[in-house]
Amino acid sequence: MRIKFLGGTGTVTGSKYLLSAGTSNILVDCGLFQGYKQLRLRNWDKFPIEPAKLNAVVLTHAHLDHSGYLPLLVKNGFNGKIYCSEATFDLCKILLPDSGRLLEEEAGYANRHGFSKHSPALPLYSEADAIRALKFFSPVGFDSSFQVCAELTAEMRHAGHILGAAIVSIRSDTSRITFSGDLGRPNDPIMMPPEFVKNTDYLVVESTYGNRLHDTSDPLLVLGKTINDTANRGGVTIIPSFALGRAQELMYYIHLLKKSGAIPAILPVYLNSPMAVDATQIYNKHRRDHRLTSEQCEAMCHAAKIVNSVEESIALNQKKIPMVIIAASGMATGGRVLHHLKAFGSDPRNTILFVGFQAGGTRGASMIAGADAIKIHGEYVPLRAEVKQIDNLSAHADRGEIIGWLSHFAAPPKQTFITHGEPDAADVLRKGIEETLHWPCRVPEYLEEVELP
Numbered sequence: 001m002r003i004k005f006l007g008g009t010g011t012v013t014g015s016k017y018l019l020s021a022g023t024s025n026i027l028v029d030c031g032l033f034q035g036y037k038q039l040r041l042r043n044w045d046k047f048p049i050e051p052a053k054l055n056a057v058v059l060t061h062a063h064l065d066h067s068g069y070l071p072l073l074v075k076n077g078f079n080g081k082i083y084c085s086e087a088t089f090d091l092c093k094i095l096l097p098d099s100g101r102l103l104e105e106e107a108g109y110a111n112r113h114g115f116s117k118h119s120p121a122l123p124l125y126s127e128a129d130a131i132r133a134l135k136f137f138s139p140v141g142f143d144s145s146f147q148v149c150a151e152l153t154a155e156m157r158h159a160g161h162i163l164g165a166a167i168v169s170i171r172s173d174t175s176r177i178t179f180s181g182d183l184g185r186p187n188d189p190i191m192m193p194p195e196f197v198k199n200t201d202y203l204v205v206e207s208t209y210g211n212r213l214h215d216t217s218d219p220l221l222v223l224g225k226t227i228n229d230t231a232n233r234g235g236v237t238i239i240p241s242f243a244l245g246r247a248q249e250l251m252y253y254i255h256l257l258k259k260s261g262a263i264p265a266i267l268p269v270y271l272n273s274p275m276a277v278d279a280t281q282i283y284n285k286h287r288r289d290h291r292l293t294s295e296q297c298e299a300m301c302h303a304a305k306i307v308n309s310v311e312e313s314i315a316l317n318q319k320k321i322p323m324v325i326i327a328a329s330g331m332a333t334g335g336r337v338l339h340h341l342k343a344f345g346s347d348p349r350n351t352i353l354f355v356g357f358q359a360g361g362t363r364g365a366s367m368i369a370g371a372d373a374i375k376i377h378g379e380y381v382p383l384r385a386e387v388k389q390i391d392n393l394s395a396h397a398d399r400g401e402i403i404g405w406l407s408h409f410a411a412p413p414k415q416t417f418i419t420h421g422e423p424d425a426a427d428v429l430r431k432g433i434e435e436t437l438h439w440p441c442r443v444p445e446y447l448e449e450v451e452l453p
Contacts, residue, residue, distance in 0.1 A: 004449040008420040012359050013065040021151040021172045027057045032068035036361030051078035055149040059084035060181025061165035062091035071129040081138040087164025087286040089139040094275045100127035115378025157195040160184020162245035163289045177202040183397040196408035203413040207421030210429025214392040224262040231322035235349035240337045242330035243273040255303035271304040272327035272336050317343035330356050332363035350385040355393040416441035
């Protein structure tokens with residue numbers, strides 16, 4: 001086998017791994033690059049292999065940095081099968097068309113307001129492209145082997161992180177390689193812990209939080225205090241959030257806070273996401289993937305008022321009362337949250353609260369670093385609102401949790417590749433693995449190709 005790293009190197013986005021065996025070529029993950037402009041431009045580059053020459057794609061999970069390039073891959077000629085878990089397919093049916101729709105809306109907005117350098121501004125792909133890509137999906141079950149192509153078979157185990165997230169092991173006649181995908185946390189309040197893997201010849205492991213340990217303080221208390229402090233000064237709490245996974249976790253926490261009286265039961269909470277209703281129904285459908293009862297799922301669903309239409313979203317910006325608005329995207333790279341940041345970012349009574357990792361080059365990273373203005377839709381918006389971050393709400397395992405998961409392998413892999421992390425995070429995790437487990441490991445470069453003997 002050979003592996004070529006087409007993404008997820010030097011960044012937490014764009015995860016794509018080209019695996020070749022004999023005459024077969026498959027992709028593990030097919031994500032969008034996000035963050036710095038030089039990374040985003042890679043989405044427009046010619047793909048390193050003709051999409052038609054790919055036999056199949058195997059997805060670890062539904063987040064766009066792992067699945068969001070699929071509509072373009074299909075548009076450019078891919079016609080094989082896309083293997084993933086049942087829950088991942090259900091989430092992609094919501095997430096990918098929504099991504100295409102947002103890309104079209106952003107291109108249209110740029111054209112109407114004339115701030116794009118391109119005339120006309122075009123979307124990377126459309127909602128129709130995304131819907132067409134869904135026809136190639138072939139969902140499979142956990143813990144059973146399936147044939148990916150002539151030379152390769154695969155198996156999926158639960159990774160935690162979000163619904164349907166998988167650790168993927170792929171075998172040829174001579175060797176086996178395992179991809180961690182994004183690893184969840186062992187004590188997540190909603191998701192089940194990642195399953196252990198006993199043996200593999202090669203390992204590709206994520207390193208999003210490879211250079212840090214999560215804060216041990218109770219995130220429920222921090223979230224409640226932030227919301228209360230903001231409301232008491234008459235402000236609005238804006239929470240940029242991924243619409244799938246993180247948004248549902250936030251709603252569950254807000255349900256608990258209101259139930260306990262930690263925040264006022266009458267405080268308005270809005271989830272500005274047209275896909276939220278469908279996403280929450282998927283939690284009820286895939287009960288084996290998480291810890292919540294059906295009653296808890298229902299309570300989570302009703303913790304916020306769902307905002308579906310653009311008109312409702314615009315109307316929120318006219319409200320001048322204490323409230324909480326949860327809106328995508330989680331790193332403020334696009335979506336409806338941008339309009340809320342324009343409306344509320346300049347008022348010091350308000351709070352912008354980040355609850356997940358912020359990749360370098362994103363607006364989220366810039367705001368957390370102390371920017372006094374952010375560029376949205378071609379113009380700078382002064383930033384006077386309080387900016388806070390709750391790190392320990394993350395759905396990613398930290399350095400200690402990753403090494404703890406690795407320690408359950410019966411024997412060291414021949415080589416461990418550290419990917420899906422900023423340069424410092426990947427290198428710190430590499431050192432941690434070498435010093436703690438004494439495994440051979442390395443951080444691959446973008447487009448590097450490695451023979452797996």
